[in-house]
Amino acid sequence: MHRFANPTQFMRIANAIYPWAAGLSVILFLIGLPIALITSPPDYQQSETVRIMYVHVPSAWLALMIYGIMAGGSAAFLIWRHPMANLAAKASAPMGAVFTGLALITGMLWGQPMWGTFWVWDGRLTSFLILFFLYLGYLALGDAFEDSERGDKAAAILCLVGSVNIPIIHFSVEWWNTLHQPSIVKLGGDGVKSTVDGSILLPLFLMLGAFTFYYFAVLVLRLRSELLAAKIRNARMSQVATHAAIDPAAEGRLFVDSARLPRASAE
Amino acid sequence: MSVFTAVLARDLRLALRQSADSLTVVAFFAIATVLFPFGVGPEASVLARIAGGVVWVTALLAALLSLDRIFTVDYEDGTLDQLVLTGAPLPVVVLAKVVAHWLTTGVPLIIISPVLAVTLHLPAAGYGPLMLALLLGTPTVSLVGAVGAALVLGTRRGGVLLSLLILPLYIPVLIFGTAAIEATVTGVSAGPMLTVLAGFMVLALTLSPWATAAALRQAVE
Amino acid sequence: MSVFTAVLARDLRLALRQSADSLTVVAFFAIATVLFPFGVGPEASVLARIAGGVVWVTALLAALLSLDRIFTVDYEDGTLDQLVLTGAPLPVVVLAKVVAHWLTTGVPLIIISPVLAVTLHLPAAGYGPLMLALLLGTPTVSLVGAVGAALVLGTRRGGVLLSLLILPLYIPVLIFGTAAIEATVTGVSAGPMLTVLAGFMVLALTLSPWATAAALRQAVE
Amino acid sequence: MVRPMTGDTSAPLTFSGTNLACRRGGRLVFSQLNFTLPPGGALVLRGPNGSGKTTLLRLLAGLTPATAGQLAWNGAPIDDPEAHAARLRFISHLDAVKPALTVTENLSFWMEVWSGKAVESGIVRAMEAMDLKRLASFPARLLSAGQRHRLALARLIVAPAPLWLLDEPGNALDDSSLKALARIIADHRAQGGMVMVASHGAAFVSDGATLDLAAFTPSDVSHWSDAEEGEK
Amino acid sequence: MVRPMTGDTSAPLTFSGTNLACRRGGRLVFSQLNFTLPPGGALVLRGPNGSGKTTLLRLLAGLTPATAGQLAWNGAPIDDPEAHAARLRFISHLDAVKPALTVTENLSFWMEVWSGKAVESGIVRAMEAMDLKRLASFPARLLSAGQRHRLALARLIVAPAPLWLLDEPGNALDDSSLKALARIIADHRAQGGMVMVASHGAAFVSDGATLDLAAFTPSDVSHWSDAEEGEK
Amino acid sequence: MDTLMNYLAMGGYAAWVWPSYGLATIGVVGVLLVSRRTLKTREREFEMLKNARRGGGQS
């Protein structure tokens, strides 16, 4: 575990993954998109709108997977003080929010032709909306502190609290919805499932793969970027500290070789 | 006017640097609105019936929460002292700050309101009046709220106290704001209600900067 | 346990000395609830239909506003440092503070809720379950909110941010709280819903003090 | 809105107060206080904690109203607080620095407010005076306490005004910054400007008059504090 | 929960730190810092603003985690922060005084927290030590800054603990209070207690060792430094 | 041509299908571009800081 705590080690592995993830993602998109958009047949019930599924479901899948990764990263950060795990969570969060948003929007664009309304207070839809808010909360909290390190820990705790609550929220919402609302349309998912056959599954899986590898590739980019941000912060801090010392004596001291720093102790 | 533009530009720049600030207001608006279906139940017909009122009430509460901070930071870091001492008329400074507040919180609320209206199943005819009413009403909300925010400077408990002072004053705006939506949905013209809202805005625009300036002066004493 | 009683007694005493604090929370609850008839229109049938939900939502918002300050004053005046250094387990201290918060804000909300329910024309059968549900739900609200309040210590814009963090987590409480009222009004037993609420409370009681303590520890770092 | 620098006006300026008294929190902080500040003059306020130095400076700035007494500018009573505000700069305990803005942005905001528009050269001059130039593009949030305070002091330079009211301006400053502060105060006075400084150990004002606020504390203050303790 | 006073324990206590480093806001504030505090010992922390005195005291109290290094109590590493907290008192810049409570109520709260129950005689003794007795029934909101700070210092007396960590305890104190402070520190040390004081001019500690934090400020070491940064 | 128009019409559901793909593209490509751009600016800034520090250290 602690092998990965070292940023250099961690980034070596991440950088090794990068070309594979990026390449696979591009290839899968190149194969999957034409199939999804052109060659796959329209669904007999949903006709052409079924094509929305090939972006909707991968987005929803990523939204959930990313929260899982963030929860794991936050736990590793809080328990083992693993700084890279936290950077991974931090770098993932905006992507998670974007994909949750995409799942919601594409879902709404699917709902209007299928159900005649953009929005239903269906259990699954609703718990996704709440997931979106959890992502926003994580981002807002991490951003709210003057000292970025404080934001890191607070956001990690929030992420863990949220992951305890997600199942509770999910089941409550499911239950709430079935209690109040048998009247409105049932979620299309079941309807689709019955008709699922290879012609739909193939593009779906291709797009799922493309999205997933895309996430890992961009994650590596964002990790590099986060690491650099931390380094820049440090550099800036020591620049300010250096400039604070104006008298020449102090200036001289600031450039002492760190190996020769005083070790004197006071007794 | 250079004071007006300087203060406005600075507040907008600060809001952009700390963009999470206006985003959180929008987020509160969205979340508080979304609570209602859970409380009231998911039936589209019931939600549609109360949609306009719910959007307005939560917009008022969201504006209120953000108003809480409109002068606090300047007060705490000493900027307010300096703004009182610019030598320019204080109401102008106040107006610049209120305009900046409205642009960074009122406008995002207006923009996102149709999305929330969709989730509450507001009839499509209501979107236009909803946005128009918010456009005419939120400046009044910011202006009146500024008076309250200036009055509670330096008290603990700013937030809750502010709601006590200000929420009752918002009731006329709320009544005509929701009436405008109601009217359109039921096929009547919303014109008169919107005119009244505009009237409120003009009234607030002429009175509130002076009242706020007076309150700020006693806050820095 | 002496730490628990000492902190509890001190917080209660402080709340009594500054009694305006719990009064403002109750006042916010009342005013925000009263806004709804203005927003939604005065028809008794519509109001009755949404009464339970409205009371619950505004109670959540009111609790939230008061939670905003549960640790702030101690944080700003250095008491929190000292409380972390008592040598007693921090979760115990947290629990004492949450209990004090609930006694001074949750309980007044419960007591006044039937009055507001009357103004919203909630059917009489609903009063009992409303109060029972609030009695079982508001402790969870205080406990979960304490985690959020500890997390936002030291940020600008505490209040709005806190709502963004915490309101989504309140949804299960809201669902079962209103369902309990709904059930009784429609003639079903509210028992199962109240049991679930009690379950939430137990869960929050076991987890939240630890999470809050962790958040407080990082706040005083 | 460009305000003329003191040195340019031909008539020498004076600033005076007669019979001033101020009440804070129900207690009379000082009373029967008189002072006159000649052109180019400096007045150092002294006194133990709580004796009213800050209170007096805020009163002179027009922020706190006087309980009794009269302020005068060139002999004429001051009655328009906005006109009075335009001729003074006030440095308080609070820095009025926005952490999210850079040093340059912080200064150019105040330059725009006070003199109508922000001019690069003026900002550079102010930064040089307080040795901030190398920090020009840093967000103020990264500055140390002393650097922040220097940024606040640089506001004195961006737009000139005849009267400076400085509340403990030496706080958090290191030696070389104290020298810079002494220099800008001397320059200001050389041009006919006036300075009032509240300070516990003001090494940065030469040949200023001193006003000890302890002398104006009413004797019958209050039942709980100083008087009673004084008996011991 | 009554904690024994140091003087009663037969084994003499020591408190030491080896190789301590601490990072705040991305910057290493100090590193490779060692100290040993013998029983009855005092250590005065010195250094310019921002050199890390407050940071070190908070680290020693267990509030801020050390980036590197190890603390030891009687030679055994300190790993349980709660047990460590029970043997220290920390006086910080912030007074932790509740304005709405009286002086007595403020003290009795902390006495109850630290020693299980509030005893009148203990509170009176603490108030006498810091000359607060005549203010006993006043709400703390009426106290002056110096009186508030004395109330904070009186907490040192209500419940004894072997290690005192004092951050600029002389702030806002007048001469006679400074003497009282020196007296309680001397008494504490005479009983075998240990003291660490961060101070700019500590007249109230006799014959303490001095630790100048400026000597431990690293040049520009960064936590994230990897091979790339190491090259320089 | 007709087949193309036919295809683009998506069986009458063009207004739902194409915006879905459009927004998805904006999201996916947008995140990629923003991430790359911040990476690039940070690389440049870090390089600048490093050079500045080297210069400062020698003087």
Ligand code: HEM
């Ligand atoms: C705002 C609206 C919507 C949201 C938030 C939403 C959300 C979700 C979520 C969370 C999933 C689960 C993904 C997974 O398990 O990997 C999902 C899957 C799916 N959704 Fe949606 N959805 C929405 C609208 C729709 C609509 C309107 C339809 C179709 C009529 C639809 C059809 C599907 C299908 C077919 C799946 C995958 C099959 C399954 O696992 O059941 N969704 N959606």
Ligand SMILES: Nc1ncnc2c1ncn2[C@@H]1O[C@H](COP(=O)(O)OP(=O)(O)OP(=O)(O)O)[C@@H](O)[C@H]1O
């Ligand atoms: N806003 C206020 N409300 C009530 N009383 C106040 C207020 N501000 C100051 N005081 C009181 O007025 C008196 C003078 O305070 P002031 O701040 O002017 O003292 P000072 O001489 O500046 O002290 P210091 O040396 O600590 O800066 C004090 O007793 C203080 O308690």
Ligand SMILES: Nc1ncnc2c1ncn2[C@@H]1O[C@H](COP(=O)(O)OP(=O)(O)OP(=O)(O)O)[C@@H](O)[C@H]1O
């Ligand atoms: N919470 C924090 N976040 C980030 N940086 C901090 C924090 N607290 C302190 N620092 C930084 O750590 C350094 C040391 O600060 P510290 O307060 O320990 O100094 P000090 O020696 O006590 O100074 P003073 O004499 O002013 O009390 C400073 O550069 C400061 O900016």
Ligand SMILES: [Mg+2]
């Ligand atoms: Mg003062």
Ligand SMILES: [Mg+2]
């Ligand atoms: Mg310090």
